[in-house]
Amino acid sequence: MCYPALWERRTVANFQICLLIFFYFLPLCIITCLYTHIAIVLWRKRVPGSAEKHLRPVQLSKRKSTDSDNRVSSRRKAVKMLVVIVVVFAMCFLPNHTLNILRYLEQLRKVPNLRMFALIAHWCTFFNSCINPIIYNFMSDKFRKEFRVAFSLCCHCGKARTPRGSMVRYQMTAANKRNLTVKISNSNIK
Known part of the structure; x- marks a missing residue:
C-alpha cells in the first residue's frame, strides 16, 4: 500500500x-x-x-x-x-x-x-x-417541466413545439459572463 x-x-x-x-x-x-x-x-x-x-x-x-x-x-x-x-x-x-x-x-x-x-x-x-x-x-414537477424545455432547446436547435401547434423560438445571448438575455417569440404555423 x-x-x-x-x-x-x-x-x-x-x-x-x-x-x-x-x-x-x-x-x-x-x-x-x-x-x-x-x-x-x-x-x-x-x-x-x-x-x-x-x-x-x-x-x-x-x-x-x-x-x-x-x-x-x-x-x-x-x-x-x-x-x-x-x-x-x-x-x-x-x-x-x-x-x-x-x-x-x-x-x-x-x-x-x-x-x-x-x-x-x-x-x-x-x-x-x-x-x-x-x-x-x-x-419535482417544476424541475421536470423546465428540464423538458431545456432539453427541447438542445434537440431542436432553439425550436420547440408548444401544445397548440405554434412554434416557440428561443434566442439566448450573453453580453458578458454575468448577463444572459432570453428572448421568446411566438409565431403561428399555418
Whole structure:
C-alpha cells in the first residue's frame, strides 16, 4: 500500500480524520441545518414573498381551498426531496471516507472483499454528482417541466413545439459572463 513519503503513518491517519471532519461531517451538518431551515419555512402558513399579500380578501377566499391543498402537497414534496438529497449525500460519501480511515489506521486487512469495497466506495462518490438531477426529476414537477424545455432547446436547435401547434423560438445571448438575455417569440404555423 502506498503512503505519502514525507509523513509518518500516524500523521497521515490524523490528516484523514481531519478530511473526514471537514469534507464529510461539516458539509453534512451545514446542508442538514440549511435544509431543515428551508423545511421549517415551507411548513409555515405563508411563504415569504408569496403573492397572497397583494390579493383582496374576496379573491383570496375563493382560491384558498384549491390553492391551499396544492401548496401543502407541493411543500411536502419539496421537504421530502430535501431529506432525500441529504440522505443520498451521506450515503454516497461515507464509504470513501471510511475506506481512507481504515487504510491509514491499518485496518484494511480485516475488510473482506477489499477491492470490491474500494471500487464501490469510489463509485458512490462519483455517483453522487449525477444523482441529484435524477432525484429532482423524479420528485419535482417544476424541475421536470423546465428540464423538458431545456432539453427541447438542445434537440431542436432553439425550436420547440408548444401544445397548440405554434412554434416557440428561443434566442439566448450573453453580453458578458454575468448577463444572459432570453428572448421568446411566438409565431403561428399555418
